[in-house]
Amino acid sequence: MSDFVLGVDLDGVCGDYTAAFKAVVSADRGIDPATLTDDVSWDFAEWGLDREGFLAMHRSGVEHHHMFRHMPPMPGVADALWRLSDAGVWIRIITHRLVTNWGHALIVSDTVEWLDTNRIPYRDLCFLGRKPEVQATAYIEDAPHNVEALRAGGNDVVVFDQPYNRHLDGLRAANWEQAESVISDLVAEAVGSYDAQMPGMDAGADRLDRRIVHGD
């Protein structure tokens, strides 16, 4: 059952971009990260950044702080994606990280390294420009403009909850536990059934480590 392709965004969905970017901004300014609010808009204006300031800080974060290699993963993301993958969902990672005209080699290598380090399962990895759509059955996404464009194209989109997307209605997940549940419902609707993992099977993102330890 690989008829169901799930398009999975990275920043703000699999990885905590706000936390990673907060570390960069607070290091640059020599301030306590706790003084920067988590209740941010899409453009981080609450942190005193205009568009130009954001782009400069983002570039510094990517090139000097290796933000895409060290970004904290969202809690439970790897286990949830492994279970969905085991149930037959085709995981297609989608990212817009190459929208900049610099640092492509570094961005791609840090991204792939991060996916491996954090045990994120995937069958395709798509670096996209503006067009948000990659022929998936459903998507999970945080960026308001991408959610709106995908939905305008008739796609099912689960909004991964962030302070900057709360004006959007429709399917929403506050965390990966909820996301897994919403997505398994979409799978059941689309293909008629959802074969959750059998109890006692070797589940979870740490399976590779356990296999190595046990030698099987």
Ligand SMILES: [Mg+2]
């Ligand atoms: Mg995103």
